[in-house]
Amino acid sequence: MKAILWTKYGSPDGLQLNEVEEPTPNDNEVLIKIHAATASRADTEFRRLKLPFLFSIPIRLYIGVIRPTRIKILGTEFAGEIVATGKEVTKYQTGDQVYGYTGLGMGTYAEYLCLPEEPSALASVMGKRPLNITYEEAAAVPFGGLEALHSLERVNIQPGDKVLIVGAGGSIGTYSVQLAKHYGAEVTGVDSTGKLDMLRSIGADHVTDYRREDYTKNGQKYDVIMDTIGGSPFAGSIRSLNENGTYLNVNPKMVHRLQMGWTSGGSNKKLLSWEAGYTTENLSKLKELIEAGAIKPVIDRTYPLEQIAEAHRYVETDQKKGNVVIVIK
Ligand SMILES: NC(=O)c1ccc[n+]([C@@H]2O[C@H](COP(=O)([O-])OP(=O)(O)OC[C@H]3O[C@@H](n4cnc5c(N)ncnc54)[C@H](OP(=O)(O)O)[C@@H]3O)[C@@H](O)[C@H]2O)c1
DSSP, rough: EEEEEEEESGGGGGGEEEEOOOOOOOOTTTEEEEEEEEOOOOHHHHHHOSSSSSHHHHHHHHHHHHSSSSSOOOOHHOOOEEEEOHHHHHSSTTOOOOOOGGGGGGOOOOOOOEEESSOOOOOEEEEOOSSSSSSSHHSSSSHHHHHHHHHHHHOOOOTTTTEEEEETTHHHHHHHHHHHHHHEEEEEEEEEEHHHHHHHTTTTEEEEEETTTTTTGGGGGGGEEEEEESSSSSSHHHEEEEEEEEEESOOOOOOHHHHHHHHHOOOSSSEEEOOOOOOHHHHHHHHHHHHHHHHHOOOEEEEEEGGGGHHHHTTTTTTSSEEEEOOOO
């Protein structure tokens, strides 16, 4: 099969088209013909090993110390069709159209992929895909959609709540804006200049350009502040919460975890850190929300598999709105 081999840590040039052996499913696995994947922010960060220091050591040991040797194919999101099933598989059959997230197993920059039918320890999860959108659109749902859905369900937004999303124009952010609107919130999206019109188009009531304005100094108070990128000013964000408001950091750095642990004692404001929500049930909820027209994936550009390096370069220009999709013919 055709696949993009990840040959070195560093520049996108290390992503090379090659012929590799097609995988064979184990008894509890399905074989998926992938129609589309994504070039996500995390893919580019893994490619360069641009990860927090303490995280990069175990990741290097897991993927390969000098260069990727144990994991050789990048990519975590996919949409495709099941073409074979292992003999213990009960939930899926050949022809089912699925989408999912492969987590640390990666491997979606390829024509075929084997995945267990149940979520795995590597955080992989799959489910039947929404049928009112294309494979390309469906591939852009799992990671951002799951992070947004699980995070906002923990917050229990009430109609009329004022919700501010930091990093609103990205993969997690665009789903968060739409879900918060779906729950009846008044939503402020914070991102860079080029993404603000798109944010208005998906329902944001207010937008703030983080490079020009600090939302913690505009005098506004919010019921929920959700940081998708771990870049929000911590003390200012807590001050900008209403009484009983919630600060939710989906991507906390070590310093945030320490600050959150320190600040939560005695405060009536709730501080929540990231928690995994990679479940089949959540993928089914996303399917229902998309089929009901409540949310939709935001696709910026699509690239053929052969142009994966260009796709990564585009993501690294920081212009990406929502998602960049990889089409696999
Ligand atoms: N996607 C995955 O599979 C995955 C997995 C694990 C962890 N993560 C992490 O989760 C984070 C979010 O993921 P994502 O896929 O949603 O990223 P994304 O699509 O790149 O979105 C992040 C958005 O945040 C904006 N931004 C950057 N700094 C900001 C700031 N200080 N204030 C407000 N907005 C800011 C970016 O805009 P500009 O670039 O224009 O500044 C961009 O639009 C990333 O750091 C990623 O590493 C992602």
